[in-house]
Amino acid sequence: MWIEKFSPTSYRSIFKWGNPRAFHHPDDRLLSFIKEAFGVTENDLENLRLTGTDEVKLTKKPKLSDTDTKKIIAVVGKENVDVSGYERARHAVGCTYLDAMRLRMGEIAHPPDLVVYPRNEADVVKLVDYCAKKKIPVTPFAGRSSVTFGVEPINGGISLDLTRHMNKVLEIDETSFTVKVQPGMFGPAFEKVLNEYRSDRIGSGFTCGHFPQSFEYSCVGGWVMTRGAGGQSTGYGKIEHMVICMRVVTPKGVIETKKFPADAIGPDIDQILMGSEGAYGVMTECTMKIWPYRPENRKMFSWFFKDWDEGLAAMREIMQGEFGFPSMLRLSDAEETDIAMKLQGMEGSAADKLLSLLGYKPGRRVLLLGSTEGDKDHGKLIVRKARKIARGHSGFPLGAIAVKGYWKRRYNDPYMREDLMDIGIISDTLETACSWDNIKHVWADVRKVIKKRPRTVLMVHASHAYPTGANLYFIFLSPVKRGKEIEDYTQFQHAIIDAIVKAGGSLSHHHGIGKLFAPWYEAHVGPVAFGMLKAIKEYLDPGYILNPGGTLGLDAKKSKK
């Protein structure tokens, strides 16, 4: 009943999260859970709706003048300009639920006029200069995994696709443990080059340490400019902790920062550019920290705790123990833990019964997954210290097995969203970060708002931890109101965002702001800070050509909220 094949020029080929050729359907267990949780019938399963299998038809004509088009072709060459409807459609949307839903409805609201593939920084400089002069919008584009409308060219113009040419590692400095890389390089290719590098000095290759769930289909440029976080950021840090320096092309000229390990030379320029999400400039090079690639040293551990409070306390104490950080700590709340047990076929098993008997009861128990990387002895020490802390909080050890399962599924699970949408189920996520003294409050308040919606499944985890706090990641599934797919979801989503902000969580921990969260942004950072960011925008991009149409709310006439 699931869709296996579809035209490579259909809407479906675009919204299929990640790779249209990668099919990952719900298994029988998940299917029976879906039927039970959402009241999905066999009839629903046989009558898939809004599947987006039609061919892309882009009716909007490119608005660029012939002169402009010719000038742009003169810069990059004919072969590096695409005006086809399909490519313009593909460059019009990111990968959030709403993007997919609009595609299913055959709606391409804001296509670029041209898709342009610059060959190098010189091309980018020429394009940005020309577009600044002619007030043509320029939207940087790489992996397209944005879940914030980050790459949607609201005002048309050119989509500057960096993945075709600007996708290489330029330099590995094995003395300083840094790599210089171009923005359009995808995660796997980047990691492969680093892994396969042979350093006699360290006796191995390197790793980038950054593995977001979107890893397979996201690029360095997006990671950096939106302040992403990988699944192992607890050990390696978020991307903004890894970046050493960069080159960024702006209408005002090129900004180049330098390869200093740290400095005291005024405001941090990199930290201004990171988070600017294409609205301040186009990154053309980035130098980042790297680490020895030693997967054989990886240790995995997991623990059940009797409840969320105990799990959080253990997680916090591990992060505050001053013995170094695990590469990953991932604490599922009770509902996520129960669903994971169910989907792994553990519900009702002997192990489940034993856990219940010992006081780890469904509906309350929570699961903490952890791993370490780096030096082997240090990993052992971390596991030993974490064990002691876990025991102090009623922890029940599960060993490596639960982590191994998660490890295998970590990139794949989101790919099921398409099938769920085919049967009318919303499947989306929102996320935040908060200090330890506020985390239970944020979790409870946001949870309350989400669970108010009938037949809504909510899985929450804290998956990026710090000594001072952690993120919270909310995954929610719920039947959508048929015929009102956009309005229904949007209303729900906005209520959740309101709840996050009201409870004192950050507007984002690692997805970024883009155009989706922009209406909340000015109030979130405050009017003076916002004015300061707008002043930077006006200096670097006085014509408002870079990622216009609402990015960070910087060029919005009036905020929607």
Place this chain on the structure above:
Amino acid sequence: MWIEKFSPTSYRSIFKWGNPRAFHHPDDRLLSFIKEAFGVTENDLENLRLTGTDEVKLTKKPKLSDTDTKKIIAVVGKENVDVSGYERARHAVGCTYLDAMRLRMGEIAHPPDLVVYPRNEADVVKLVDYCAKKKIPVTPFAGRSSVTFGVEPINGGISLDLTRHMNKVLEIDETSFTVKVQPGMFGPAFEKVLNEYRSDRIGSGFTCGHFPQSFEYSCVGGWVMTRGAGGQSTGYGKIEHMVICMRVVTPKGVIETKKFPADAIGPDIDQILMGSEGAYGVMTECTMKIWPYRPENRKMFSWFFKDWDEGLAAMREIMQGEFGFPSMLRLSDAEETDIAMKLQGMEGSAADKLLSLLGYKPGRRVLLLGSTEGDKDHGKLIVRKARKIARGHSGFPLGAIAVKGYWKRRYNDPYMREDLMDIGIISDTLETACSWDNIKHVWADVRKVIKKRPRTVLMVHASHAYPTGANLYFIFLSPVKRGKEIEDYTQFQHAIIDAIVKAGGSLSHHHGIGKLFAPWYEAHVGPVAFGMLKAIKEYLDPGYILNPGGTLGLDAKKSKK
């Protein structure tokens, strides 16, 4: 022969680095070294020059109108305004060599018109608003330990002294491991409150982890706004890695950032304000990370290496070993090592002879000091791993003793500068940071320029390390040209700064830019980044009232270089 006593209202009381009551004179060993190295005679020692023991005489009258003065008094109260010549003089200078030399010459070039002690943020808001309206310069002032002319009120106006009232810890959050503190709190008072706090949960108090050499006489506000680094930054991080959020008063209004452990909400506002050195706003509160105070867990270790290359390689490998960081790593180059040996009475000792015999020869051997803090077992692991690395680089272990000596002297040694200046010896420092692949080059190039000056002693160490590089700290001593004290020194200093920048080092690792390094600043960060920082300035402080007269070169008509 050294000066023990002087009037508490003399120039000397101001330039006496730190506390005028703390006397720390060269001992016999240092004295004989000074005689030998610089050709200082008994006659010089008996005829101290430019000792600054005269009473401060400030001839410049305050320029503020009576109306302005009355308005300012109406805000903070009469008791919180000081117009006395001595206080105005004391608020006119920082603590760099040139500040002291100018004081010795009785020169107070740029006194504030008024010294004002705000009681709280509301006072600061009113003062900044009033001064913005009336274009009265406002220079934030706290510990006065600046070595960059950072607190010098070039255009007069008010010196906003935050140390009298805004000097308290406001909140310790033992759940999130954060402290909220006011900017005018001195290091020791801050650390004392944290140490003495009793947390039942962690069974101890806390530490701030930030111990710059100026610790005793510097304040939180200066640490944060200039991007300082403490002696244990290798473990705890630089100040900008510790700050979580802050409140900053600007002419445009108050900026408040939030207590998130990390986020993806656009450019990092804290990282824009940190490094603004009082030119963007006045910080009134800061929330920082804290750590458990467990001095009993501290481990110390030290190693001799045969040469600078081996020492650097060991230091780098420790930082790149992925087993956690020592709290401190401090590698002295050969000249600094030899001088330390000499001053500790080790030269020619049995130990010295043994070392030479084993191949650790004077003129080549270098000394690495290290310490760990935090979890005891983790400390042990770090020491064990460091030992293995050190052995691989010809390391000869010295144990804790060398570190203990350094530990005792770490705040005190700079206080000897005054005595050296009394006998006509320049004693000053410059510093930089660079990646590992460039560190030997920077060291060699800068060293060459400094050693070109006759009779110049140069001690270099790397004292703040990272996986990607380290700082270099240059301490130089040299007889000054009598009668040309300012010109001679300035010329020398500028040549060194030129050499640092030319070799590819950062303009500062932790002293900041202030007004001293501003002439190099625009070229260092590049014109577009500089323009961006100026755009922020123009937005937040369009009247250029905040720390005007050259801070970061933001309001300079034309750069001097």
